Amino acid sequence: GQQLNQSPQSMFIQEGEDVSMNCTSSSIFNTWLWYKQEPGEGPVLLIALYKAGELTSNGRLTAQFGITRKDSFLNISASIPSDVGIYFCGLSGGYQKVTFGTGTKLQVIP
Amino acid sequence: NAGVTQTPKFRVLKTGQSMTLLCAQDMNHEYMYWYRQDPGMGLRLIHYSVGEGTTAKGEVPDGYNVSRLKKQNFLLGLESAAPSQTSVYFCASSYSRRQGVYEQYFGPGTRLTVT
Numbered sequence: 001g002q003q004l005n006q007s008p009q010s011m012f013i014q015e016g017e018d019v020s021m022n023c024t025s026s027s028i029f030n031t032w033l034w035y036k037q038e039p040g041e042g043p044v045l046l047i048a049l050y051k052a053g054e055l056t057s058n059g060r061l062t063a064q065f066g067i068t069r070k071d072s073f074l075n076i077s078a079s080i081p082s083d084v085g086i087y088f089c090g091l092s093g094g095y096q097k098v099t100f101g102t103g104t105k106l107q108v109i110p
Numbered sequence: 111n112a113g114v115t116q117t118p119k120f121r122v123l124k125t126g127q128s129m130t131l132l133c134a135q136d137m138n139h140e141y142m143y144w145y146r147q148d149p150g151m152g153l154r155l156i157h158y159s160v161g162e163g164t165t166a167k168g169e170v171p172d173g174y175n176v177s178r179l180k181k182q183n184f185l186l187g188l189e190s191a192a193p194s195q196t197s198v199y200f201c202a203s204s205y206s207r208r209q210g211v212y213e214q215y216f217g218p219g220t221r222l223t224v225t
Contacts, residue, residue, distance in 0.1 A: 009150075042114075042200050042216025043153070088152060095160050096141055096204045097168070098214060100152040 003027075006089050006101030013079055014109050021104040022073040023089035031092035032072040034063050037103075038085045046087075047074070081108050112136055114217035116201050122223045123191045131186040131220050133201030140206040142184040143168070143214065144176060146197040153200060159184055160206070191224045198222070 003026035013019055023032070031050055035043035047058050049065035049072060056063055062075045076083055089101040114135045123129055133142065141160050145153040145168075155168030159178040173195060175187045184203075188195060198221050202214040 006152075040218070042202070042218055044216070045213045048213065095158065095166075096206075096214060097143070097155060097158060098153075100154075102150060102152045 004089065004091060004099055004101045006104060008104055009102070010105040010107070012107045012109060015079060015081060017079055019076040019079055019083070019106060020073060021087060021089075022071060023101050024071045025091060026070070028069040029091040029093065030069075032063070032065050033090040033092055033098060034061075034072070034074045035088045035090060035100075036085050037088065043088060048092075076106075079106075079108050081110055084108050114201055114203055114215050116199075116217040116220050118220060119218070120221045122225065123188075124225055125192060127191050128187070128189050129191065129222075130188075131199055131201075131222075133184045133186070133203075133217060134182055135184075135201075135203040135215070136182060137203065137215065138181070139203035139215070140181075141204045142178065143202045143204075144174070144184065144186045145200045145202065146170065146195075147200060147219075148197050156186065156199075191222075193224045196222060196224045 006023045034047045037043040047063040052069045054065040060077045086103045086105050088103045090098040117132045143158040144156040147153045154170050156174050157176040159165045162181045165176045177185045198219045200219050201217040204214045
């Protein structure tokens with residue numbers, strides 16, 4: 001089946017620092033997704049990427065669809081305490097089914 | 111709009127008991143999904159439905175059954191619960207691809223413990 005590797009598994013950062021996380025896939029897909037999950041909640045879509053090389057921002061978040069179509073990264077600039085949560089990358093396939101990465105748990109130290 | 115709702119929020123079962131998890135969405139979405147989330151493993155797709163009356167298996171379907179009798183509801187059943195089914199279950203829904211929107215909307219989850 002589809003292999004989706006996400007790193008790092010967890011991060012502890014100081015408030016104000018920038019954060020970077022990435023995902024790599026064993027196959028080529030056409031849609032990369034980035035979700036955030038807060039404690040006790042379901043995942044919420046942050047950014048969707050549809051074309052190789054695409055760079056998309058959502059506030060302090062920036063994500064890119066890799067040129068090889070097998071990787072993507074998510075950057076968070078100037079982190080704040082409410083950025084705490086688990087960030088998942090995902091690949092969208094037939095019938096919108098999403099294959100999720102294992103997640104990056106982000107903790108922000110005030 | 112309530113979005114995607116799930117009932118119950120929490121449940122404790124004994125091995126061998128059965129139960130049904132209910133998911134409801136009020137966004138007129140065609141597609142609905144059930145995922146389970148375990149520590150360190152992300153979310154894995156159990157079953158999904160692309161329309162009323164249709165269901166299909168996902169990545170980890172064993173031990174679960176589903177039904178989509180109405181467009182707005184998607185039920186997940188455990189006939190004989192096992193401790194390995196202790197997990198957090200999420201329901202999601204989305205528009206069909208022809209509408210050009212790819213976002214899945216998730217419910218708040220059901221935390222199930224099987225003892």
